[in-house]
Amino acid sequence: MxxxxxxxxxxxxxxxxxxxxxxxxxxxxxxxxxxxxxxxRKAHENTDPLFTGANTTLNHVNTQLERVDGITANARAVSGNVSALTSLFTATLGGPLVKAAAFSYGVSKALRARRKRTAAMEPTGRHSRRSARRSGKR
Structure with a gap:
């Protein structure tokens, strides 16, 4: 070789x-x-039930969202009605009630001021005796 x-x-x-x-x-x-x-191949075979379940879930979610839309529409209508009722109450009774409250407050303040004036002008009662003793008058 x-x-x-x-x-x-x-x-x-x-x-x-x-x-x-x-x-x-x-x-x-x-x-x-x-x-x-x-x-x-196995993953592909198992995706069909997953997609079916996801589709069913989405259908249920859409149904619930439609219900929620109805509820929010009703809540919007109720809040509008409450707002209108509040405006009506304020327009009809609010003004007179405020005037009555202001009048009663003014009357009570005037009565208190008058009581203080009369108490200062006419010394009577226990309090006035003490002040009379202090000043020397009896």
């Missing part, structure tokens, strides 16, 4: 060894891809 043939045999052996070493990761990669394909 010539040195060229020996070199060719060594190169062929190295190439076979390289192919064997690369075949192991390629086989593992193939298995990984097969498992990934199976997982994707």
């Amino acid at each position: 010539s040195p060229g043939q020996i070199a060719a045999l060594v190169a062929a052996g190295a190439f076979v060894l390289l192919v064997l070493l690369l075949a192991i990761p390629l086989l593992k990669l193939g298995r990984t891809l097969d498992e990934a394909t199976i997982a994707i």
Whole structure:
């Protein structure tokens, strides 16, 4: 055998060894891809019930939102009625009630002032006797 043939045999052996070493990761990669394909297929099969459940949930939510819209419309109408009633009450009874309250306050203040004046002018009762003793009058 010539040195060229020996070199060719060594190169062929190295190439076979390289192919064997690369075949192991390629086989593992193939298995990984097969498992990934199976997982994707299972996930796709399980998404149909999830989408059906999500669609049902959204339909229920939409129904509840329609009910809430009705409730808020009724609450808006009630608050408008209460506002109108308050305005009516203020217009009809508010003015006279304020005037009556102001009048009663003025009368009570005038009576208190008058009592103080009369008490200061005419000393009578226990309080006036004490002040009379202090001043020397009896």
